[in-house]
Amino acid sequence: MKAGNNMKSSSRIVIVGAGILGSAVAYELARRGETDIVVLEAEAEFDAHSTGRSAAYFIPMYESQSFAALSKASIGFLENPPEGFSEDVLFRRDGALIAAGIGFGEQITEEVATARKLGLPVELLDRNGIKEWVPAVNAELFESAAYYPTAGEIDVAALVRAYRTNAQALGVTFVRGCRFLGTQVTQGRITRALTSQGDIVCENVVDAAGAWAAQVAGQAGGRALQSLVLRRHLLQAPVSGLPADARWPFFRCQSLALYFKLTDGVLSFSPMDADPSPVGDCVIDAPRVAATLATLSKLTNFKIGAADIRAVAGHRVFGSDHGPLIGEDPQQKGLYWAAGMGGCGIMAAPAVGEMISAALLNTPSAIDPAPSRIARFQP
Numbered sequence: 001m002k003a004g005n006n007m008k009s010s011s012r013i014v015i016v017g018a019g020i021l022g023s024a025v026a027y028e029l030a031r032r033g034e035t036d037i038v039v040l041e042a043e044a045e046f047d048a049h050s051t052g053r054s055a056a057y058f059i060p061m062y063e064s065q066s067f068a069a070l071s072k073a074s075i076g077f078l079e080n081p082p083e084g085f086s087e088d089v090l091f092r093r094d095g096a097l098i099a100a101g102i103g104f105g106e107q108i109t110e111e112v113a114t115a116r117k118l119g120l121p122v123e124l125l126d127r128n129g130i131k132e133w134v135p136a137v138n139a140e141l142f143e144s145a146a147y148y149p150t151a152g153e154i155d156v157a158a159l160v161r162a163y164r165t166n167a168q169a170l171g172v173t174f175v176r177g178c179r180f181l182g183t184q185v186t187q188g189r190i191t192r193a194l195t196s197q198g199d200i201v202c203e204n205v206v207d208a209a210g211a212w213a214a215q216v217a218g219q220a221g222g223r224a225l226q227s228l229v230l231r232r233h234l235l236q237a238p239v240s241g242l243p244a245d246a247r248w249p250f251f252r253c254q255s256l257a258l259y260f261k262l263t264d265g266v267l268s269f270s271p272m273d274a275d276p277s278p279v280g281d282c283v284i285d286a287p288r289v290a291a292t293l294a295t296l297s298k299l300t301n302f303k304i305g306a307a308d309i310r311a312v313a314g315h316r317v318f319g320s321d322h323g324p325l326i327g328e329d330p331q332q333k334g335l336y337w338a339a340g341m342g343g344c345g346i347m348a349a350p351a352v353g354e355m356i357s358a359a360l361l362n363t364p365s366a367i368d369p370a371p372s373r374i375a376r377f378q379p
């Protein structure tokens with residue numbers, strides 16, 4: 001897919017952003033027969049922002065119940081994608097432990113009760129159970145944990161690549177290095193998308209612009225909504241002293257501000273920071289990286305060298321109520337948001353793709369869109 005050379009002058013649907021959400025929407029529309037689509041990506045390379053910087057994990061109970069419902073609706077696709085979708089294994093069940101630091105056990109007990117109500121497989125573990133699953137942690141620092149056996153790792157690069165190649169094979173056009181600039185509206189309907197490579201005659205715009213979603217919606221005549229753009233660091237380093245094929249469940253402790261996962265001898269870990277961040281390229285804070293390494297040393301006995309650490313920082317984007325931003329804009333007909341998926345945009349991408357394509361094609365969807373709907377915000 002070369003940048004710029006396949007620009008179209010007319011397309012029924014213009015999708016802004018070719019990250020996981022824009023690509024999932026393109027694919028879901030195309031496999032339902034709607035292929036008159038152009039996906040615009042401002043960057044010269046794909047996945048330069050959140051999608052290329054994620055921890056790639058699926059945890060069935062994450063962020064909030066509205067996100068959990070979307071993740072639950074997505075696991076079937078991740079575990080059993082359509083025939084021929086990808087040659088790669090997209091999902092590996094390794095489980096996840098969500099641990100409570102001392103004094104926070106009640107929160108985990110409540111989380112387990114909620115997860116059970118939602119029908120999610122979950123076990124409550126004591127300190128010994130934690131140690132058995134993840135021998136590297138200093139178990140005396142933790143009180144209990146929720147263990148989710150159905151959690152697992154997603155191959156994000158393979159998933160997003162498969163969305164794009166399948167969509168493209170079905171007739172969707174992807175254009176890199178092309179920035180969406182606004183719309184022309186005639187009698188209340190979107191009639192053109194204005195881009196850095198010229199105008200596209202169109203009927204619908206899907207806003208899958210990640211951290212830029214509120215800005216893009218504003219350019220397209222949508223409701224002025226504040227989104228929360230929060231920075232999160234992710235560090236990776238090889239671990240010594242462990243068998244190369246050691247795989248443990250993902251481990252996360254909110255009160256002690258650390259999560260980690262081990263894949264093929266490489267540890268990925270994060271301080272779970274959530275600092276408000278300017279929209280744009282997300283930059284690394286060196287003191288935060290050093291503090292995270294200190295936390296890792298306190299909570300675990302992993303042996304990693306500071307010089308081996310590769311750090312990235314990326315945006316997690318939410319609606320102002322910490323919920324998703326999905327569905328048709330209440331102010332501008334024909335403008336659809338596929339954004340605000342926080343820390344769940346990878347694990348819930350299949351559900352977002354399904355919801356937006358059902359809304360655009362006016363077909364039924366098994367997923368209840370109500371909790372995610374953009375229309376929940378008052379004008």
Ligand SMILES: Cc1cc2nc3c(=O)[nH]c(=O)nc-3n(C[C@H](O)[C@H](O)[C@H](O)COP(=O)(O)OP(=O)(O)OC[C@H]3O[C@@H](n4cnc5c(N)ncnc54)[C@H](O)[C@@H]3O)c2cc1C
Pocket residue numbers: 016017018019020021022040041042043046047048049050051052053054055056057058178179180181208209210211212216231232233234270313314315316317338339340341342343344345346347348
């Ligand atoms: C450290 C970290 C860890 C995470 N871990 C997980 C995890 O374990 N599991 C999980 O499910 N999620 C995780 N997430 C969240 C996940 O990465 C995001 O929810 C997801 O990538 C959002 O995808 P997106 O397509 O909305 O955004 P992006 O990938 O940012 O894509 C948006 C695209 O829109 C383009 N764009 C913007 N403006 C324009 C314009 N005007 N014209 C054209 N193009 C434009 C941008 O260039 C960008 O490529 C994590 C995030 C971070 C930062």
